[in-house]
Amino acid sequence: DPEAQVAAPFARPSWTPGGGSPPLTSLLTPENPTALVSWRWESPPNVTISGFIRYAKRVESAEILWITPGGKTFVLASSKDTDMLRVDIDGRDMSFKQSLGLSPFEDAAKTLFPERGSYTLAALPADNIEEARVTMEMPGKKRGLLGTDQRGRDVFRLFLFGIRISLLVGITATLLAAVIGLGVGLSAGYAGGLFDALVMRVVDILLSIPTLPILMVLAGLWGKGLWQLVFILGIFSWMGTARTVRALTLSLRETCYVENLRSLGAPTFYILRRHLLPEAFPLLMANVALGVPAAILAEAGLSFLGLSDPRIISWGRMLQEAHGFGAFSTGAWWLILPPGIGIAVICLIFLDIGRTLEEMADPRLKKEMAR
Incomplete structure (x- = not known):
């Protein structure tokens, strides 16, 4: 669909020098409950997290954590006494910003990506995971051969x-x-x-x-x-x-x-x-x-x-x-x-x-x- 939004608005062509990050995706699976993200650019325009984690048996607390290079930890999603944790987050949502302790006018992406370095996306507890598919997408400021328009279309x-x-x-x-x-x-x-x-x-x-x-x-x-x-x-x-x-x-x-x-x-x-x-x-x-x-x-x-x-x-x-x-x-x-x-x-x-x-x-x- 040519009308579909594929990246952030006004993303530059991927072959141009400078201009910020390309789009990245980090994925949690049962084999990899922890994902490392090497970030070398400015903060992305937005962050989205979606998916689920199913445990073999009920756990007291299930969480998805985001750890910055400086050691600061953010709880992206959590659930008590459950065998499944579902997550569907958009960094622009007011409720998500409030969960991070931000005001409605602050940028969640800048808070989650305050600097360049290695970030960690982790599922806790990491054992007894029966099935998992959690995707964290960072639409970059570069996209495709000719970039994106004002609505994020290719x-x-x-x-x-x-x-x-x-x-x-x-x-x-x-x-x-x-x-x-x-x-x-x-x-x-x-x-x-x-x-x-x-x-x-x-x-x-x-x-x-x-x-x-x-x-x-x-x-x-x-x-x-x-x-x-x-x-x-x-x-x-x-x-x-x-x-x-x-x-x-x-x-x-x-x-x-x-x-x-x-x-x-x-x-x-x-x-x-x-x-x-x-x-x-x-x-x-x-x-x-x-x-x-x-x-x-x-x-x-x-x-x-x-x-x-x-x-x-x-x-x-x-x-x-x-x-x-x-x-x-x-x-x-x-x-x-x-x-x-x-x-x-x-x-x-x-x-x-x-x-x-x-x-x-x-x-x-x-x-x-x-x-």
Whole structure:
């Protein structure tokens, strides 16, 4: 689950120098009723203890102790006249802080880890233990390849899930725009006359309207769902494809074989489907590849402005949350660079693919680039 908390908030990537401790886990078992913890860092952000100890027979008192390098002993859990000791402790719990003699505003982790050195986690009594599984977890200030965000989630996992959403929105919205643009461009270019002029004026008007404000208004009116966003991006991205396909159709409409087909009484739909569409398809694919970066950037912009579904993880949403929780001001670069670089790299890849497809569809472009 990418939403699961895996470590302390704002934990740095594990490969960075400094920045505190990695996450550690200490385990008590029947074979090892005492565990040594070598601590070489500052105090962890939190401590959790969970598990149980079952004895072969009842004991007067069962305890789990924590001994600091200075010899100070803390009773983490205890029970009288029992054959089983259960423990489920979070260092942030008020009751646990009170059991350590702390106020609600003091940090239990700093009290349990006052210095660097060797600590001891021990179960008493250590004999007659039939079954035991006690885990003491110290979520460190370093975690994983890209650290954690403000909620302790793994940034690398969020980054991978963001690829899926960004590509889904970018490709789907661009395909929708390509289908609309293909239909409008073919019909306007082949029909010509007043219909062509009217359609092109509508295209010019839509191209003159600033896209982002319109997308913001429609996203606010139609909701923040994923498919609403895809639909909004698709219906406001088809104009460029329509003009390109229309220009190609105008040139093909006057060719000899199209004139011959018309003179033989071939239906318009047959001419468009059988002859003009295959000619326009390579150029259409190039336009699709070139349109994906624009859709990805638009989705990232809307997500950054808070106009996308907050339940969906995307690179734009990651940047929006990083900005909202102060990553830019606190220097938490591992929350900013991965989604930012990811958006840039994906856009450059699709731009390169689109340029290559354009050169394949029109070899004259390759000659112009070679000059």
